[in-house]
Amino acid sequence: MTRDRRLSWINGLLLPLFNVLTAFIATGIVFLFIGVDPIEATKILIYGALGYDEGLGYTLYYATNFVFTGLAVAVAFHAGLFNIGGEGQAYVGGLGTALVALYMNPALSAWIVIPLAISGGLLFGALWAIIPAYLQAYRGSHIVITTIMFNFIASSLMVYVLVNVLREVGEMSPESGDFIEASWIPFVHDVLANFGYEVTRSPLNMSIFVALFFSAVVWFFLWHTRWGFAIRAAGKSNEAAIYSGINPKKIIVVTMCISGALAGLVGINELMGVQHRLFLNFNYGYGFGGIAVALMGRNHPVGILIAAFLFGILYQGGAELDFELQNVSRDIVVVMQGLVILFCGGLEYLYRPVLIRYLAPVEASE
Amino acid sequence: MTKSNIAIELINVDKHFGAVHANDKVNLSVKTGTIHGIVGENGAGKSTLMSILYGFYQADSGQIKVFDKDFRATSSKQSIEAGIGMVHQHFMLVDNFTVLENVILGSEGGALITESLANARVELTRLAKEYGLEVELDIAVEELSVGMQQRVEILKGLYKGAKVLILDEPTGVLTPQESDELFRIFEALKNEGVTIILITHKLREIMNITDHVSVMRAGKMVAHRETSKTNPEELAELMIGRKVLLNIKKSKAKIGKPLLVAKNLEINNEQGLKRVSEVSFEARSGEILGIAGVTGNGQGTLLKALAGILPLTKGSIEIMGETISPKSRLNPEQLRNLGVAHVPEDRQKMGMIADFSASETALMGYQNDKDLNQGIWLKKSLVKANCASIMEAFDVRPPNPNLMSSNFSGGNQQKLILAREFERDPEVLIIGQPTRGVDIGAIEFIRKRIIQMRDAGKAIVLISVELEEIMSLSDRIIVMCDGVITGTVNGADADEATLGMMMANALESPAEVKGAEV
Numbered sequence: 001m002t003r004d005r006r007l008s009w010i011n012g013l014l015l016p017l018f019n020v021l022t023a024f025i026a027t028g029i030v031f032l033f034i035g036v037d038p039i040e041a042t043k044i045l046i047y048g049a050l051g052y053d054e055g056l057g058y059t060l061y062y063a064t065n066f067v068f069t070g071l072a073v074a075v076a077f078h079a080g081l082f083n084i085g086g087e088g089q090a091y092v093g094g095l096g097t098a099l100v101a102l103y104m105n106p107a108l109s110a111w112i113v114i115p116l117a118i119s120g121g122l123l124f125g126a127l128w129a130i131i132p133a134y135l136q137a138y139r140g141s142h143i144v145i146t147t148i149m150f151n152f153i154a155s156s157l158m159v160y161v162l163v164n165v166l167r168e169v170g171e172m173s174p175e176s177g178d179f180i181e182a183s184w185i186p187f188v189h190d191v192l193a194n195f196g197y198e199v200t201r202s203p204l205n206m207s208i209f210v211a212l213f214f215s216a217v218v219w220f221f222l223w224h225t226r227w228g229f230a231i232r233a234a235g236k237s238n239e240a241a242i243y244s245g246i247n248p249k250k251i252i253v254v255t256m257c258i259s260g261a262l263a264g265l266v267g268i269n270e271l272m273g274v275q276h277r278l279f280l281n282f283n284y285g286y287g288f289g290g291i292a293v294a295l296m297g298r299n300h301p302v303g304i305l306i307a308a309f310l311f312g313i314l315y316q317g318g319a320e321l322d323f324e325l326q327n328v329s330r331d332i333v334v335v336m337q338g339l340v341i342l343f344c345g346g347l348e349y350l351y352r353p354v355l356i357r358y359l360a361p362v363e364a365s366e
Numbered sequence: 367m368t369k370s371n372i373a374i375e376l377i378n379v380d381k382h383f384g385a386v387h388a389n390d391k392v393n394l395s396v397k398t399g400t401i402h403g404i405v406g407e408n409g410a411g412k413s414t415l416m417s418i419l420y421g422f423y424q425a426d427s428g429q430i431k432v433f434d435k436d437f438r439a440t441s442s443k444q445s446i447e448a449g450i451g452m453v454h455q456h457f458m459l460v461d462n463f464t465v466l467e468n469v470i471l472g473s474e475g476g477a478l479i480t481e482s483l484a485n486a487r488v489e490l491t492r493l494a495k496e497y498g499l500e501v502e503l504d505i506a507v508e509e510l511s512v513g514m515q516q517r518v519e520i521l522k523g524l525y526k527g528a529k530v531l532i533l534d535e536p537t538g539v540l541t542p543q544e545s546d547e548l549f550r551i552f553e554a555l556k557n558e559g560v561t562i563i564l565i566t567h568k569l570r571e572i573m574n575i576t577d578h579v580s581v582m583r584a585g586k587m588v589a590h591r592e593t594s595k596t597n598p599e600e601l602a603e604l605m606i607g608r609k610v611l612l613n614i615k616k617s618k619a620k621i622g623k624p625l626l627v628a629k630n631l632e633i634n635n636e637q638g639l640k641r642v643s644e645v646s647f648e649a650r651s652g653e654i655l656g657i658a659g660v661t662g663n664g665q666g667t668l669l670k671a672l673a674g675i676l677p678l679t680k681g682s683i684e685i686m687g688e689t690i691s692p693k694s695r696l697n698p699e700q701l702r703n704l705g706v707a708h709v710p711e712d713r714q715k716m717g718m719i720a721d722f723s724a725s726e727t728a729l730m731g732y733q734n735d736k737d738l739n740q741g742i743w744l745k746k747s748l749v750k751a752n753c754a755s756i757m758e759a760f761d762v763r764p765p766n767p768n769l770m771s772s773n774f775s776g777g778n779q780q781k782l783i784l785a786r787e788f789e790r791d792p793e794v795l796i797i798g799q800p801t802r803g804v805d806i807g808a809i810e811f812i813r814k815r816i817i818q819m820r821d822a823g824k825a826i827v828l829i830s831v832e833l834e835e836i837m838s839l840s841d842r843i844i845v846m847c848d849g850v851i852t853g854t855v856n857g858a859d860a861d862e863a864t865l866g867m868m869m870a871n872a873l874e875s876p877a878e879v880k881g882a883e884v
Contacts, residue, residue, distance in 0.1 A: 127703050224746065229744060230733060
């Protein structure tokens with residue numbers, strides 16, 4: 001194996017692996033502090049997330065959301081943009097989905113309604129990203145600041161819409177009425193039942209295939225189209241992009257639209273797949289989780305699938321911990337997530353010098 | 367005082383950077399009160415060696431003695447204390463500080479600086495008199511010319527008690543006249559007992575002013591000579607390890623019709639500052655038009671406007687039958703489609719993307735090419751095949767399209783960029799600094815290719831800070847100073863002295879040639 005290849009293995013596989021392991025060890029230490037046996041906790045977490053079909057279903061269902069937001073962050077990242085606004089884009093994207101799923105003619109076939117509702121999510125997610133993108137490209141407002149602010153605006157907007165516009169007359173809770181049935185994305189357990197496989201009910205639905213599909217699309221788009229090339233070039237060097245006839249300002253706007261659109265797909269899984277109505281805070285935490293997923297997955301769709309799966313495990317296993325252990329609350333998931341971000345993001349290259357020294361040492365000079 | 371007459375002695379100094387052996391058991395001894403030149407190609411390890419002396423890097427092994435004392439600097443502070451001063455290629459000055467403030471920077475001597483300012487004023491006046499280094503002390507550094515800024519750097523070193531001054535490529539940014547002035551200062555310093563180490567790749571300077579010269583090649587010190595007992599040919603041979611004929615033979619130009627006509631151009635740079643005004647010229651098929659000038663006199667801005675990167679604020683460019691004006695812009699891609707190739711001045715930032723593969727760098731600017739795309743699909747196999755073929759045509763080594771661009775040497779990166787632009791068979795070539803930071807072997811190759819393009823009937827606009835390059839390649843030369851054309855010369859009639867005068871805009875009747883139609 002050449003040194004270049006070794007280096008790419010170190011960067012692509014070993015580093016994230018070591019970082020995640022460190023995060024887990026750190027979590028273990030936290031467990032010790034609160035008087036929980038880390039081995040016991042790990043057993044509960046792993047069993048809860050993967051040990052039986054319902055747990056696995058939940059894990060994959062959570063993972064689906066993380067794939068969408070992870071891809072969103074990654075696409076923006078390739079253009080050199082840090083999209084912190086996944087949270088808001090997912091939220092407003094859900095509104096787009098809901099509008100289609102609420103008001104389409106109920107007699108229409110699911111084959112028409114579902115693609116349209118997905119497009120609604122894509123469109124609204126993109127729209128929510130376009131203003132920060134424009135401000136960054138043409139007015140110089142930093143995208144990190146504006147996308148964060150847009151998360152708050154989205155949150156207020158959705159409260160207004162749900163309380164004042166979409167709430168059904170006489171309803172107490174701020175949520176919409178039910179979606180038309182043609183917009184419901186089938187549950188995986190129902191689909192499997194059709195083929196004669198009995199599995200326990202879980203929120204896992206066919207949206208997971210939408211997530212896989214968009215992972216493939218993002219991979220193809222970034223590395224096998226001229227537009228992806230332009231985005232990556234602009235992300236690496238503004239000057240080189242301009243030299244190559246690429247307009248970096250346009251790239252910012254277009255990339256953020258794509259990024260926002262991908263985040264806007266969270267609603268497909270949450271709303272069309274499971275709840276069949278629009279409600280407050282359905283997006284909670286997935287936008288920010290997507291940042292960690294993208295960081296851990298090194299902004300590559302394959303890495304994101306793996307990282308999203310891991311985060312699914314943390315979410316589901318964490319809920320299980322909360323249920324099983326007295327002195328553990330669900331917040332432990334947030335702690336773990338934080339540690340993963342710390343070690344995969346902040347301390348990304350902690351082990352690099354050591355790994356390189358032992359696995360890919362510099363050959364004696366020629 | 368000193369026990370022997372050796373100011374600096376390096377014994378077996380060794381330094382690695384990753385796989386690069388930057389300094390390979392280097393030995394050097396510099397006599398007190400002499401001017402010692404160190405020559406070598408870019409990347410030969412000169413700057414690394416000096417950075418070790420100045421405490422920026424630590425040697426992996428070896429011994430350093432400064433005035434007979436063992437010396438191992440871990441910061442520039444220790445070097446300054448040992449009596450070593452350094453003038454960097456890029457000045458380390460705070461632009462909006464006055465000369466005085468810049469000089470005391472780093473030796474403020476307490477919370478209140480009034481006293482040290484007063485002391486410095488006295489001391490600087492003395493130094494200035496002693497060494498003939500007159501500079502106005504209360505003027506902001508940004509208002510000084512480059513040559514004056516360099517004096518401030520030298521003064522700074524002397525003020526801090528430097529007995530040894532290291533200068534890294536000091537003449538790179540100077541006009542020939544300013545360089546001569548600098549050399550006079552060197553003489554004065556030498557007469558006062560200051561030791562000067564001059565790092566350069568310009569042999570003319572070495573021959574003119576040094577007492578001793580050491581030659582570095584590929585990290586090794588290959589020779590030490592007394593300057594009076596050597597000659598430029600021998601030094602050049604030692605530097606590159608083989609004889610290279612740098613004056614490339616070229617046939618007489620077969621000049622055709624003008625392909626690029628610039629009229630009264632006025633151009634602002636990226637910061638919106640006017641850098642070019644009243645510039646008019648023609649580039650004709652079959653000729654190389656050289657644009658000479660000291661760096662930063664508008665040539666770079668002009669080049670970017672010709673390539674469609676910067677807009678015009680006044681004037682027009684007719685190029686391949688289209689007209690660019692302040693109102694109608696053509697972007698770099700449209701210009702490429704018209705047959706205008708652009709080799710940018712800044713290879714690292716603009717010409718390539720360091721962590722793109724070679725095949726992706728070779729795609730830059732041509733990513734929308736129909737031959738490489740099938741529908742929405744950018745065909746990687748075609749991109750790689752294209753890269754492999756241009757790599758072969760320009761002998762880029764290693765010829766591996768998958769290798770990261772940053773892993774190629776400077777010369778090979780440049781060849782890859784030139785290959786990308788030349789192999790598309792453009793009609794007009796806009797070339798900036800084609801051989802900057804490139805080894806001599808590649809320089810020869812690149813210059814031959816440029817001449818081949820000329821002989822194939824292309825119009826070539828060439829910008830270079832290397833006068834020698836402009837003179838050996840150009841059929842016609844225009845000289846820019848301060849954004850305007852200060853002279854026009856036929857390539858065959860050009861001599862360094864006249865060009866130098868034009869570069870400094872110091873001809874007797876500059877008004878006559880200013881903005882002249884070429």
